[in-house]
Amino acid sequence: MATLMKDIILSSSHPKELLLQKHADFISSYGVNKDEYEYCMTEYLRMSGVYWGLTAMELIGNLERINKQEILEFIKLCQDDAGGIGASVGHDPHLLYTLSAVQILSMYDALDIVNVDRLVQYVKSLQQPDGSFCGDKWGEVDTRFSFCAVACLSLLGKLEEIDVEKAVEFVVSCMNFDGGFGSRPGSESHAGLIYCCLGMLSITGHLHYVDADLLGWWLCERQLPSGGLNGRPEKLPDVCYSWWVLASLRILGRLHWIRRESLVTFVLACQDPETGGFSDRPGDLPDPFHTIFGLAALSLLGEPAIKPVNPTYCMPQHVVDRLGLRPQKLTL
Amino acid sequence: MAEADSSSEELYDETNWVLYKYRVDWKDVTPVPQDDGPYPIVAIVYSEKFQDIYDYFRAVLKSSEKSERALQLTKDALDLNPANYTVWQYRREILKHLNKDLIPELQYVKEMIEDNPKNYQVWHHRRIIVEWLQDPAYELSLTETILSQDSKNYHAWQHRQWIIRTFKLFQNELQYVNQLLDEDVRNNSAWNQRYFVINNTTGFKPDVVQQELMFTLDKIKTVSNNESAWNYLRGVLLHHDGGISQDQNVRQVCEELYSSGNRSPFLLAFLVDMCEENMERDDGDKEESLRRALQLCDVLANEYDTIRREYWNYMARSLAQRMDCPEREATGSTKTD
Ligand SMILES: [Zn+2]
Numbered sequence: 001m002a003t004l005m006k007d008i009i010l011s012s013s014h015p016k017e018l019l020l021q022k023h024a025d026f027i028s029s030y031g032v033n034k035d036e037y038e039y040c041m042t043e044y045l046r047m048s049g050v051y052w053g054l055t056a057m058e059l060i061g062n063l064e065r066i067n068k069q070e071i072l073e074f075i076k077l078c079q080d081d082a083g084g085i086g087a088s089v090g091h092d093p094h095l096l097y098t099l100s101a102v103q104i105l106s107m108y109d110a111l112d113i114v115n116v117d118r119l120v121q122y123v124k125s126l127q128q129p130d131g132s133f134c135g136d137k138w139g140e141v142d143t144r145f146s147f148c149a150v151a152c153l154s155l156l157g158k159l160e161e162i163d164v165e166k167a168v169e170f171v172v173s174c175m176n177f178d179g180g181f182g183s184r185p186g187s188e189s190h191a192g193l194i195y196c197c198l199g200m201l202s203i204t205g206h207l208h209y210v211d212a213d214l215l216g217w218w219l220c221e222r223q224l225p226s227g228g229l230n231g232r233p234e235k236l237p238d239v240c241y242s243w244w245v246l247a248s249l250r251i252l253g254r255l256h257w258i259r260r261e262s263l264v265t266f267v268l269a270c271q272d273p274e275t276g277g278f279s280d281r282p283g284d285l286p287d288p289f290h291t292i293f294g295l296a297a298l299s300l301l302g303e304p305a306i307k308p309v310n311p312t313y314c315m316p317q318h319v320v321d322r323l324g325l326r327p328q329k330l331t332l
Numbered sequence: 333m334a335e336a337d338s339s340s341e342e343l344y345d346e347t348n349w350v351l352y353k354y355r356v357d358w359k360d361v362t363p364v365p366q367d368d369g370p371y372p373i374v375a376i377v378y379s380e381k382f383q384d385i386y387d388y389f390r391a392v393l394k395s396s397e398k399s400e401r402a403l404q405l406t407k408d409a410l411d412l413n414p415a416n417y418t419v420w421q422y423r424r425e426i427l428k429h430l431n432k433d434l435i436p437e438l439q440y441v442k443e444m445i446e447d448n449p450k451n452y453q454v455w456h457h458r459r460i461i462v463e464w465l466q467d468p469a470y471e472l473s474l475t476e477t478i479l480s481q482d483s484k485n486y487h488a489w490q491h492r493q494w495i496i497r498t499f500k501l502f503q504n505e506l507q508y509v510n511q512l513l514d515e516d517v518r519n520n521s522a523w524n525q526r527y528f529v530i531n532n533t534t535g536f537k538p539d540v541v542q543q544e545l546m547f548t549l550d551k552i553k554t555v556s557n558n559e560s561a562w563n564y565l566r567g568v569l570l571h572h573d574g575g576i577s578q579d580q581n582v583r584q585v586c587e588e589l590y591s592s593g594n595r596s597p598f599l600l601a602f603l604v605d606m607c608e609e610n611m612e613r614d615d616g617d618k619e620e621s622l623r624r625a626l627q628l629c630d631v632l633a634n635e636y637d638t639i640r641r642e643y644w645n646y647m648a649r650s651l652a653q654r655m656d657c658p659e660r661e662a663t664g665s666t667k668t669d
Contacts (some may be wrong), residue, residue: 044417
């Protein structure tokens with residue numbers, strides 16, 4: 001019986017300093033110099049890709065390198081007659097991309113370029129009788145979509161348009177015996193979904209449903225000897241979980257329960273010293289998804305060169321402040 | 333099945349691939365080029381095959397063509413990019429419109445799942461086809477195939493739970509869970525499934541609780557440093573009248589492990605929780621329980637689980653505080669910012 005823990009070994013050749021300028025170059029060239037194959041393969045999530053890139057650029061003070069007008073035009077074209085927003089022009093609307101679009105527009109303070117009333121109606125139409133949300137008209141239910149729906153509506157100041165109590169009831173029904181949350185009632189606890197559920201409860205002010213000590217312990221158990229965090233027991237560490245686990249711990253007021261220095265070392269080791277950008281694990285290929293989560297994690301860990309990020313929305317804190325939003329957080 | 337399933341990939345293999353724009357049976361369609369999103373200002377040079385297929389896909393989408401050839405086209409488009417949810421949605425609309433036999437579709441999506449087991453869209457398509465058919469016959473074996481390659485695949489477990497719950501297929505599931513735990517006793521997904529099955533069948537009645545405690549303690553005795561088993565043990569004890577500290581068997585196994593020199597952080601953490609509960613009981617030795625809990629937190633913080641030192645220090649502080657003012661139930665965990 002193997003007793004070895006699933007983890008990675010950090011070698012001394014991996015980066016130890018934050019390569020800020022390289023990351024700005026990586027994001028701004030993404031999609032321009034990128035080989036065409038990768039660009040068209042990611043069209044189905046383009047809107048989220050833009051959100052990751054813009055948030056990363058804003059957190060490191062390089063937003064002006066992105067062509068704002070072009071992006072606003074693009075978002076406008078992606079809104080469907082029904083009000084929802086798709087990943088790209090001509091793609092069907094989906095809650096994931098609707099939230100990404102609203103996050104981008106909030107950052108640019110340009111919510112009025114889309115039809116907000118229809119967008120709200122679209123989100124509202126996806127709520128089910130049990131309080132859950134479908135991602136689109138084909139009806140896949142997942143706690144991710146509960147988060148998308150309330151995050152999106154709260155950014156628009158329209159949270160009262162849905163049945164919040166029912167929505168909370170569904171999320172709480174996905175809580176497991178270990179204190180964590182899964183995608184649906186009975187599904188295994190998973191750090192990404194814990195983040196979504198805590199974010200949802202934080203926005204709606206219902207964190208009292210959570211056993212913060214029990215869940216906080218489960219979350220800090222995700223830290224492995226390498227310093228990296230995994231998303232479930234016996235899985236490998238991954239930079240994106242640095243964000244989901246850390247943001248969850250911050251919402252619970254228990255961020256200091258993980259060992260900061262070793263996590264910083266792990267995240268820095270996931271930078272690509274040549275191209276810039278972060279990958280899931282040291283030595284793998286970087287992408288915008290792991291880049292934003294690597295930067296956001298370092299921000300939560302107190303890296304002064306990166307602007308503060310809001311743990312609930314994964315958006316720059318100053319944007320959340322400007323909108324007057326105060327998602328609930330616990331303190332010890 | 334084979335006939336309906338042949339994609340044009342098989343008709344035109346890689347070397348003989350004929351672009352849609354050169355196919356006689358597509359002469360009547362005008363391709364719709366990609367409207368580029370942000371970032372690329374210059375038109376992107378897609379791979380010719382990719383561009384050709386998606387230009388024609390956009391054309392049928394635009395004209396709402398729901399035909400056999402359009403169905404074929406979605407297959408070619410999905411071969412190139414199975415994550416494109418718009419293509420899947422359109423494929424379903426065509427299937428509905430043509431009133432297609434769905435059994436071949438099950439075979440097709442099975443192959444797609446085997447090639448892309450971590451893709452949301454393929455699993456969702458599977459679920460919708462099963463819903464349309466109202467037939468769960470192939471689902472348990474499909475998920476077993478996928479789980480035999482990756483025993484923690486979240487999509488496969490989600491699909492399996494949905495099938496089992498919807499079509500009441502709980503009967504042999506514990507057996508399957510046992511088999512997985514025999515293969516890997518640290519498989520958290522399998523432990524979660526165990527809870528799911530019991531919770532939805534017998535429930536955690538006193539005799540079931542006893543049976544589950546014995547099962548779990550047995551696994552812990554073989555491999556004690558196993559987060560999943562200890563979490564499950566706590567989960568079962570949520571249904572025990574005596575909480576986590578009053579079950580004779582549980583106490584005995586834990587104390588024996590400790591006396592034998594076992595210092596697994598999960599064992600020590602469990603002992604801390606037992607002490608904590610004893611501190612709150614009227615018949616217990618409060619002072620002794622606190623003393624032991626603090627000693628355990630100390631060795632956890634400084635020796636056996638140093639990476640989580642802050643957590644153990646917090647536990648120690650909050651236990652000591654509670655002893656001072658016992659009316660304070662929780663330890664500040666409900667304060668809101
Ligand atoms: Zn990742």
